[in-house]
Amino acid sequence: MSKGRFGIHGGQYIPEVLMNAIHELEEAYNHYKNDKEFIEELNFLYENYAGRPSSLYYAENMTKDLKGPKIYLKREDLNHTGSHKINNVLGQVLLAKKMGKTRVIAETGAGQHGVATATAAALLGLECEVFMGKEDTKRQALNVYRMKLLGSKVHEVTSGTQTLKDAVNETFKEWTSRIDDTHYVIGSVVGPYPFPEMVRDFQSVIGKELKDQMLLAEGRLPDAILACVGGGSNAMGVFYDFIDNPEVRLIGCEAAGHGVDTELNAATMTNGKLGIFHGMKSYFCQDEYGQIAPVYSISAGLDYPGIGPEHSYLKDIERAEYVPVTDEEAVEAFEYLARTEGIIPAIESSHAVAHALKLAPTMGKDKIMVINISGRGDKDVAAIARYKGEDIYE
Amino acid sequence: MNRIEKAFSKGKAFIPFITAGDPSIEVTEQLIIEMAKAGADIIEIGIPFSDPSAEGPVIQAADVRALSAGTTTDQILEMVKRIRKVCDVPLVFMTYINPVFSYGTDRFLKTCKEIGVDGIIVPDVPYEERDEIKPFCEKYGIACIPLIAPTSKDRIDLIAKEAEGFVYCVSSFGVTGVREDLGHDFIDMIKRVKLVKDIPCAIGFGISNPDQAKTLSEVSDGVIVGSAIVKIIEEYGKDCIGPVVEYVKSMIAAIR
Known part of the structure; x- marks a missing residue:
């Protein structure tokens, strides 16, 4: 059985084109989660920035x-x-920065994760693009504007049901087309290993x-x-x-x-x-x-x-x-x-x-x-x- | 020699892809038979999925059309059974793991064997998760065709070693779809595969016109064309058979 299992669940079922990026993330995460400086920086942000x-x-x-x-x-x-989304996002965006990434992308449903990612990207100086189902941009128009205010680009996703699942699909596709400088900040304990474990750790x-x-x-x-x-x-x-x-x-x-x-x-x-x-x-x-x-x-x-x-x-x-x-x-x-x-x-x-x-x-x-x-x-x-x-x- | 090996032994292979059930199962059945008559060497049949994460907008739209028309895995398997009675062209399924897993991976591949499917391509099962499908492919003698990408690098050695049928080389980053610039990474990718295993390498993702097909066939064993054909189907609907056959003939003429 492959890595990242919780009983029979989990694994890494993603296209070949993303595999090396996932391995790179795995390595970086396993290194930094025990890195004293990283932990201190993250805790500092938790206390002084997130409250x-x-x-x-x-x-x-x-x-x-x-x-x-x-x-x-x-x-x-x-x-x-x-919301709680900031806990995960500060961790992942800080990690992305340590990995030398200059751009983050994220999916969002209610817009909370998108806003949190846009916030962390603004703070840590990374470019940010958020994918949001068109249906959700209507339900959460205020959050769309909030993300733009924070300097992020918001893409309306018009495929499928135009909600969270489709936003995840499109963000994965975006990652596939631009991996070198980009980290995908997944907003929940989902996706291929190491995401479920990493997001859980940050949360x-x-x-x-x-x-x-x-x-x-x-x-x-x-x-x-x-x-x-x-x-x-x-x-x-x-x-x-x-x-x-x-x-x-x-x-x-x-x-x-x-x-x-x-x-x-x-x-x-x-x-x-x-x-x-x-x-x-x-x-x-x-x-x-x-x-x-x-x-x-x-x-x-x-x-x-x-x-x-x-x-x-x-x-x-x-x-x-x-x-x-x-x-x-x-x-x-x-x-x-x-x-x-x-x-x-x-x-x-x-x-x-x-x-x-x-x-x-x-x-x-x-x-x-x-x-x-x-x-x-x-x-x-x-x-x-x-x-x-x-x-x-x- | 199995059907896939035979297909590559005749020279450069032309491999068209269509989504089953777009615009209907009946049209798909005719398209496969007619493309085979026109000289297609292997035909890739897409089993539509609600969330095709490796597809660009053209094939994603075809999946939506097929599913909206009520297409099911059972109907597609029945269709292949009928096609096999009149046509010997190698047939390869391309789909995502969930439709296969949900059908029962063993039951699905057993049926593939019974109806004469030659191979399967599942883009969301990478090398690390091969146990999800490969043991069943081996059990029933269905080629488990892997993908490699420009980002694969050292992984090509691992993947090529276990490859069967042929290796599907993704010519550029991103998802399926028509592109002008296809990049040059695949020349090195194919060289690396051949160092590990003597297996045909076909290039896919982004090929649309005869000139591209000709250029790419010179450095590979075959070319896979999906979105360009699916676009014709989208445009002509149930009247697509003539235009698709004409297109397939023009592509085959370019690579031979």
């Missing part, structure tokens, strides 16, 4: 309202650029901080950690340091769109089957002939037909649970957290909040639950207003 550590906030109102466990929110929404700062913060606040580990999953990077980041603590339930909340029984969903763990796509073996939403399904979610960031290979492995070994959450439930949770705690979560993160609303009443008061608030919801306000039938200017 880490992100706070662990005790959601007292929510706790009282739900009459269940103590609920904590890990506030990745407070990071610079408004694992979330779980490491959480562990320290929780021990300080409660003197023990939480009973459950909830995070939304599309490709799965914020979830992998918060789960990773707890995998060897079996008493901590790890729960990934995936996008069920209009419902898992309808054609309009992106519930990979519920409906997907084993396949090979975007460089990895993992679970994918697909038809009986292996054609990748045109998935749907109200959340552009979860609108992806696959999931990172390490998540598929955690599902196989039953270490993590994966549950579907519909658009409607996510929107309700979006409004709930805004009213209850004065925090507007990203519509992606709202999927985790929605499951917390269901799960909390079933847990005892002596329990502790953590929800990873992967991003802030400012970008979603106009779309949610439209969902509720109100047309406002962005």
